[in-house]
Amino acid sequence: MSRTLVIGDIHGAHKALEQVFDRAAVTTNDKIIFLGDYVDGWSESPEVIDFLIKIKDSYNCIFILGNHDELLLEWFKKGIPNQEWLNHGGKLTSEVYSSIPKGKLQLHTQFLENLQNHYLDESNRLFLHAGFTSHHGVSREHYTRMLYWDRTLWETALALDENIDTDHPHYPKRFTVYNEIYIGHTPVTRIGETTPINKANIWNVDTGAAFKGPLTVIDADTKEYWQSDPVHLLYPNESGRN
Template sequence: MNRTLVIGDIHGGLRALEQVFERADVSTDDKLIFLGDYVDGWSESPQVLDYLMALSQTHECIFLRGNHDDLLMEWLRGKENKLWHQHGGEATILAYSILPETIKEHHIAFLDSLRNYYLDGQKRLFVHAGFTNLHGVDYEYYPRLLFWERTLWETALALDPKIGPDHILYPKRFTVYNEIYIGHTPVTRIDETTPQNRANVWNIDTGAAFKGKLSVLDIETKQFWQSDCLPDLYPNEIGRNK
């Protein structure tokens, strides 16, 4: 099939990932670009990482770094973050409490290998959160912003759809790339449930960390597939729905 598929934030929902891959009929011919936030929220964060590492042996995969992945790596290396506990970390800590140190070391190596962004040959950018520098990701003063910031999406939402790239008010950073694919900020915040496009920005985070679904999108055709809502797949858990 030779598709390029982009996958939204998983947040420990392995059942959703397996389900949406089945619905999208993912094969070894597909290139898979994961936008980050593999962990925190639902109970299977370690299992998600194991699944992704195994998947990379049979598929062409690009793994980006999300803010939750970075927080997990810091915790696995001994750095405490109390705020993280309240935003999905508790379920992850519980899941890791029963695992041997050898598994944790494998996961640290995987998390350390994640990319801050990916740019393909057609000037399509894939990044977890966004960027602030007017000249693009290579010029970002604070690289952690690539998996933490929200102003790119907020600007896209606020932009007058009647103006184009040649307009004096059009955001310069939107002109650096042909398309930009992000996660990080759930589209459920604007009462949407499917991948959303504003200007040349595509947001694939459809709220899997909360009450939403996990989405996979074909970047050429813009066809997408979704899992069931995560609370339906994990009926005995609350995820981050506090």
């Protein structure tokens, strides 16, 4: 039976990625949607990209662009690191990539260049890294970078009165465009959680793998989920982005 599996922010945690693939018993029959931020945090960002490149032809994968992925790609192309990127996990990533052969760098650059800004499935479920601001949805978003930088979608969902009906004039119009919206980007550890959190029709699958949380895979149909060990336990000699 085919499943639609959604994987939250990985942030260089290759060991955690292998764990959740095993624990979710992922097969080539599944559709696997990665929500972005494959790099920055732990020391195995190149290994994560290698893993994704390896499976992309044999598995049914959708790879979404995250803001950290964009920053890494920018560094690959310009050779000048963004200071914000260095301060938020990019320093370690730049160090581990310094010993990567040129041929592999080209493959990783190509992979990052081909990432999608979003994915909309046949059930009108939207998958993207961060959010959007347009009341009409992603097709009318004027600033494409918002799709992998915006936090207001999730912040609005957290602040929303749960008793307001969808037809209420104060209900956020952008929430009504899609049946469900799956995001990462803003870790739920900020609200003291380590499992996928649902607010309104939005599912946040970033369970803090860049910090002390686990990496998560969720079945978009059944809402069953699988998690790695807390990632910092898999990298005991590293601090991640803590």
